[in-house]
Each structure stands twice: as C-alpha cells, then as structure tokens.
Amino acid sequence: MMAFPERLTLAFLRSAVEHGALIANGVAVQTIIGGGGRVFGAHVCDQLTGQVGEVRARVTVNATGPWARDVLAGSPLTESIAGPPPTVRSEGIYLVTRELSTTMVLTVSGHGHFSFAPWRGLSLIGPTETPYRDAVEDWRLTHASIEAFLEEINSASMVPVRLGLDDVVAAYGGLRPLTEQNGEDTYNASRASELVDHRRDGLAGIVTATGGKYISSRAFVQKAVTALAKREGLTIRRSSSATTLLAGCLPTGEHTRHAGGIDERTVAIVEQIYGADADDVLAAAIERPILARTVTHDGIPLAAVAHSARHESPRTLLDLLLRRTGIGTVGRPADDDLAEMAQIAGAELGWDAARITREIADARAGLGVPVD
Ligand SMILES: Cc1cc2nc3c(=O)[nH]c(=O)nc-3n(C[C@H](O)[C@H](O)[C@H](O)COP(=O)(O)OP(=O)(O)OC[C@H]3O[C@@H](n4cnc5c(N)ncnc54)[C@H](O)[C@@H]3O)c2cc1C
Known part of the structure; x- marks a missing residue:
C-alpha cells in the first residue's frame, strides 16, 4: 500500500522540471485563447495572489480531469465544442x-466494493462509488457522504466493527473523470483514458486528455505525446520514463546514511516518504534537535516541514501538510503542533505574523473531518 501517493505526483513534476519543464502551482486557466481556427494558449490566474498572465503554446493539453468539460465550456472560443454536461458523475471517498x-x-456490497487497507498504522477504508449530479466546482466532501458510507460499512463490511463519526480521523474524496456515462451506473462506467483532438471539432492546437486510472497514466502520456509529436511534425526522443527512476526515488534496498540517534520509526517513515531526500531531512533533525520532534503517530519529524518548505514550493500550510509532508493526511495535528509548523514554514517562506495566523486557521479548517 503506497504511503503517500501525493508525493508520487510531486515526483512526476520534479522529474519533468529536471528535463526542462516549467511548472506553475496553483495557477488556473481562466480562458482559452486563440484565433483563426487555432488555440494559442490560455489566460491564467494565480489562485493565491490574483496575478494574471498568459501562457502560449504550440499545443494546449486540457488535462483537467473532472473539470475538463467545464474548462472548455468556460471560454468563448471552446464553448461550442464542450458538449453537454454529463447528467451524473461518480463520487469516491475514503475514511x-x-x-x-x-x-x-x-467487501463486495450491493453497489460496488470497498476495502479496509492497513495504511501507516491506521485503516484506510474505501472507495465509495456514488452518483453525483451537481456542478463539479460545487463538489465537496460532506458529512452526509461520510455518514452514508459509515452506514454501508456497518451493514455490509466483512470486518466486525461498528463505526461512528468519532472513529474517523481523516476523510478524502473526489470525482472520477469518467470518459463515458453508462446511465446511472457509475460503477460499471468506463475507466479508459481518452485523447480527444479538437481538430475533429474544427479547432486546431488543443487536445483534451482525460479519464483513465492513476496507475495507467504514464503509459497514457507516452502514447499521447508520441501521437501529438507525429501530428505536429516534431522529432522527439524515444521515451525512457518506463525504465527511469523518478526524481527523489530511492532504489529498492538502498537506505539513508544519516540515521544516527534518530528513532527507527522516524527513519522508516522518512525514507518511505522522502526517498533519496531522506538523508537531508534526517540530517536537519540531527543538526537541530528541535526539528527531531515528531508530529504524527508514525514519527514524521518537524524537519520534514522545514525541508519541504525550503525545497518543495508549497503555496500554503495546507498544501505543505497534505501534499508534501503527509502530516495532514493522517488527521488534524494538535493546535500547538500546527502553530509550530506554521512558524517553521513561515520562516522559510517569508510569511509575516498575519499570514501565519491565516495559514493556521485555513489548515485547521481543511484537515481532519469536514464540518458541513
Ligand atoms: C476516490 C477515488 C479513488 C481512486 N482510486 C484510484 C486507484 O486506486 N487507482 C488509480 O489508478 N486511480 C484511481 N482513481 C482515479 C485517479 O485519481 C484519476 O484517474 C487521476 O487522478 C486522473 O488524473 P488527471 O491528471 O487526468 O486528473 P486529476 O488528477 O483530477 O487532475 C486534474 C487537475 O486539473 C486541475 N484543474 C481543474 N481546473 C483547472 C483550471 N481551470 N486550470 C488549471 N488546472 C485546473 C485540478 O486542480 C487538478 O489538479 C481514483 C479516483 C477517485 C476520485
């Protein structure tokens, strides 16, 4: 069971940067731009600062998952090719x-299956498979969804437990980017990936790449990039991503050097999460003992906060806790710990006192179990 899939996504991004890609975190497409039957790129907006800009490209790939149709529908240039909104989407949640x-x-129940997976000394239960009919942008994880799933677990599960809201330390969810709708039956709807070249709709320079599974995404991207290069008459190198370690990965069997004096549990989780960067994280904990203090039940130290803040471009404390360190994915930390982590991150990222207060409040609200 993967300890922290969010860092796999980070490893994809770091690898892309090592090969020359430019990335922008927390920057949204506002309008797709173009003219004369061709897309040139997009007007974009930084979600944190409100700064706007323009990104120009030979080919624009709309890879916005469940939002893919709405991104097309939101721009005058592509509105007519967006197609009708699906009548139903598939919500999945984990507890x-x-x-x-x-x-x-x-457990196989009436409308799907879910598992109890041992995960970081806890249980990860899910996913659900529930029809969702409202706008994608309005989706959020609700108490109602969590309570409905708890009821299903209590009535159908193979594990003899009776769970209530108080047993849930964290909850996650999202909408699946299905490529085809099969009536109301989202469980059996296709998980196939799909590359749509909008030249078929009379608009060149833009493709939509959507659907599929996380596990098949590398193969899908290889196929998509090869097809795009051929279409655009570009020469590209043969892909080596199927056989190359991603940035930051530690080859199987290799271990960190800087483990002296640090708790074994901490060494194990830091290696698992930080891979080749575990040495740096542990060295920081050894040099500044204050950073060796752990803030999760499985031993993640404050040094992880300092390392990720300095080297991994989090935009917010919530971003840092959920998508860099894995501290926030196992529940909401104690208030004192949150405040200390905000200070450490703030010192690296130049946050003033007001910003630190805001970051703590946002992190408190965004972690654990949502309040409706
Ligand atoms: C509950 C659940 C469980 C799953 N379990 C598995 C599993 O076990 N194995 C598996 O292989 N797959 C699983 N999947 C499917 C997997 O998560 C998706 O197939 C995968 O995330 C699709 O990747 P993507 O990059 O196409 O879309 P996404 O991961 O949805 O990424 C789309 C991105 O576009 C961004 N975006 C949206 N609008 C804009 C805009 N206007 N401008 C810029 N960016 C924008 C979003 O913020 C998002 O980051 C699961 C999905 C769910 C919901």
Whole structure:
C-alpha cells in the first residue's frame, strides 16, 4: 500500500522540471485563447495572489480531469465544442480510522466494493462509488457522504466493527473523470483514458486528455505525446520514463546514511516518504534537535516541514501538510503542533505574523473531518 501517493505526483513534476519543464502551482486557466481556427494558449490566474498572465503554446493539453468539460465550456472560443454536461458523475471517498485489520479485507456490497487497507498504522477504508449530479466546482466532501458510507460499512463490511463519526480521523474524496456515462451506473462506467483532438471539432492546437486510472497514466502520456509529436511534425526522443527512476526515488534496498540517534520509526517513515531526500531531512533533525520532534503517530519529524518548505514550493500550510509532508493526511495535528509548523514554514517562506495566523486557521479548517 503506497504511503503517500501525493508525493508520487510531486515526483512526476520534479522529474519533468529536471528535463526542462516549467511548472506553475496553483495557477488556473481562466480562458482559452486563440484565433483563426487555432488555440494559442490560455489566460491564467494565480489562485493565491490574483496575478494574471498568459501562457502560449504550440499545443494546449486540457488535462483537467473532472473539470475538463467545464474548462472548455468556460471560454468563448471552446464553448461550442464542450458538449453537454454529463447528467451524473461518480463520487469516491475514503475514511481513515484507527487500525481495524492488519490484512487487506475486501467487501463486495450491493453497489460496488470497498476495502479496509492497513495504511501507516491506521485503516484506510474505501472507495465509495456514488452518483453525483451537481456542478463539479460545487463538489465537496460532506458529512452526509461520510455518514452514508459509515452506514454501508456497518451493514455490509466483512470486518466486525461498528463505526461512528468519532472513529474517523481523516476523510478524502473526489470525482472520477469518467470518459463515458453508462446511465446511472457509475460503477460499471468506463475507466479508459481518452485523447480527444479538437481538430475533429474544427479547432486546431488543443487536445483534451482525460479519464483513465492513476496507475495507467504514464503509459497514457507516452502514447499521447508520441501521437501529438507525429501530428505536429516534431522529432522527439524515444521515451525512457518506463525504465527511469523518478526524481527523489530511492532504489529498492538502498537506505539513508544519516540515521544516527534518530528513532527507527522516524527513519522508516522518512525514507518511505522522502526517498533519496531522506538523508537531508534526517540530517536537519540531527543538526537541530528541535526539528527531531515528531508530529504524527508514525514519527514524521518537524524537519520534514522545514525541508519541504525550503525545497518543495508549497503555496500554503495546507498544501505543505497534505501534499508534501503527509502530516495532514493522517488527521488534524494538535493546535500547538500546527502553530509550530506554521512558524517553521513561515520562516522559510517569508510569511509575516498575519499570514501565519491565516495559514493556521485555513489548515485547521481543511484537515481532519469536514464540518458541513
Ligand atoms: C476516490 C477515488 C479513488 C481512486 N482510486 C484510484 C486507484 O486506486 N487507482 C488509480 O489508478 N486511480 C484511481 N482513481 C482515479 C485517479 O485519481 C484519476 O484517474 C487521476 O487522478 C486522473 O488524473 P488527471 O491528471 O487526468 O486528473 P486529476 O488528477 O483530477 O487532475 C486534474 C487537475 O486539473 C486541475 N484543474 C481543474 N481546473 C483547472 C483550471 N481551470 N486550470 C488549471 N488546472 C485546473 C485540478 O486542480 C487538478 O489538479 C481514483 C479516483 C477517485 C476520485
């Protein structure tokens, strides 16, 4: 079971940057721009600062998952090719609880299946498969969804437990980017990936790449890039991504050097999460013992906050806790710990006192179990 898939996405991005890509975190497409039957790029807006800009490209790839149709529908140039909104989408959620089983247990119930997976000394239960009919931008994880899933777990699960809201330490969810709709039956709808060249709609220079599974995404991108290069008459190098380690990965069997004096549990989780960068994180904890203090049940130290803030471009404390360090994915930290982590991150990122207060409030609201 992967400890922290968000860092796999980060590893994809870091690898792309090592090969010359420019990336922008937290920057949204506002309008797709172009003229004369061709897309040139997009007007974009930084979601944090409000700064606007323009990105120009030979080919624009709309890879916005469940939002892909709405991004097209939101621009005058592409509105007519967006197609009608789907009548139903598929919501999936996961709940995190204390460890209920040390082996993976799969339950097949009336409308799908879910598992109890042992994960970081806890249980990760899910996913659900629930029809969702409202706008994508309005989707959020609600108490109602969590309570409905708890009811299903209590009535159908193979694990003899009765769970209530108090047992849930964290919850996640999202909408699946399905490529085809099969009536109301989102469970059996296709998970195939799909590359749509909008030249078929009379607009060149833009493709939509959507659907699929996380696990098949590398192969899908290889196929998509090869097809785009051929179409645009570009010569590209043969892809080596199937056989090359991603940036920051530690080859199997290799271990960190800087483990002296640090708790074994911390070494294990830092290696698992930080891979080749574990040495740097542990060295910081050894040099500044204050950073060796752990802030999760499985031993993630404050040094992880300092390292990620300095080297991994988080935009907010919530971003840092959920998508860099894995501290926030196992529940909401204690208020004192949150305040200390905000100070450490703020010192690296130049936040003033007012910003630190705001970051703590946003992180408190965004972690744990949502309040409707
Ligand atoms: C509950 C759940 C469980 C899943 N389990 C699995 C699993 O076990 N295995 C598996 O392989 N797959 C799984 N999937 C599917 C997997 O998550 C998706 O297939 C995958 O995330 C699709 O990747 P993507 O990059 O196409 O879209 P996404 O991951 O959805 O990324 C789209 C991105 O576009 C951004 N975006 C939206 N609008 C704009 C805009 N206007 N401008 C700029 N950016 C924008 C979004 O913020 C988002 O970051 C699961 C999905 C869910 C919801």
